[in-house]
Amino acid sequence: PTTIYPDQHVASVNVAQRISALIRSKQQQNKMAVLGLATGATPVRVYAELVRMHREEGLSFRNVITFNLDEYYPMQPTAAQSYVTFMNENLFEHIDIKRENVHIPDGTLPLEEIHEYCLEYERKIEALGGLDLQILGIGRTGHIGFNEPGSAPNSGTRLVTLDDLTRRDASRDFGGKENVPRKAITMGIGTIFKAREIILMAWSGKKAPIIKKAVEGEMSSDVPATYLQLSDNVEFVLDVDAASELT
Numbered sequence: 001p002t003t004i005y006p007d008q009h010v011a012s013v014n015v016a017q018r019i020s021a022l023i024r025s026k027q028q029q030n031k032m033a034v035l036g037l038a039t040g041a042t043p044v045r046v047y048a049e050l051v052r053m054h055r056e057e058g059l060s061f062r063n064v065i066t067f068n069l070d071e072y073y074p075m076q077p078t079a080a081q082s083y084v085t086f087m088n089e090n091l092f093e094h095i096d097i098k099r100e101n102v103h104i105p106d107g108t109l110p111l112e113e114i115h116e117y118c119l120e121y122e123r124k125i126e127a128l129g130g131l132d133l134q135i136l137g138i139g140r141t142g143h144i145g146f147n148e149p150g151s152a153p154n155s156g157t158r159l160v161t162l163d164d165l166t167r168r169d170a171s172r173d174f175g176g177k178e179n180v181p182r183k184a185i186t187m188g189i190g191t192i193f194k195a196r197e198i199i200l201m202a203w204s205g206k207k208a209p210i211i212k213k214a215v216e217g218e219m220s221s222d223v224p225a226t227y228l229q230l231s232d233n234v235e236f237v238l239d240v241d242a243a244s245e246l247t
């Protein structure tokens, strides 16, 4: 299904409420909530709202385990552009999550260790019973996570090569495209698909053409997000501008 909100703020508050409802319901059952998280501009207000709920409404993250979708490769966690820094600044350093419950792909590994590391990332998720909820943004190439065009629907966590358009879109953060890493470690489309619930968010007219393709276009590895059409557990959460090209 597709849900369209008047603006990204209202939409983000709604998504944050769903996340907090999941966390609280797991708390009542004495269980952990296992969340798949995204970085980038799209989820920033969702995280801000979760931080507000923690501060003002006593929402605790003691029973939350997180797995981030991706990280650039190579990337030092302390670098300003790392997804570790992004998550710390936007969420983790403002809430009471246990550090050992946070998982973000490691951008510092030697090449030959990445394959085994990625298999272990998958095993950890599975050992916890899988992701309860996966949050996604979408890139203008149609990527989810960093699953660029050509990604297989059953792909797992792995090292990938970033598209030129993706690197161009990231160039502002890095002060020029030439500084954007060429690779990333990302959960696969298959990994994402195993989540019990998936919410893909998109805001602004800049995303309208790719949202049209993702929601209404023919399923194809040219636009990896079209694979989400296969799942009944996916919701597209859009603002009016991102939805403006839908029929």
Ligand code: F6R
Residues within 6 Å of the ligand: 037, 038, 039, 040, 041, 042, 043, 069, 070, 136, 137, 138, 139, 140, 143, 144, 145, 146
């Ligand atoms: C980020 C990620 C990417 C972004 C996408 C949109 O962890 O996996 O797929 O969600 O590139 O980025 P923004 O939100 O910056 O437009």
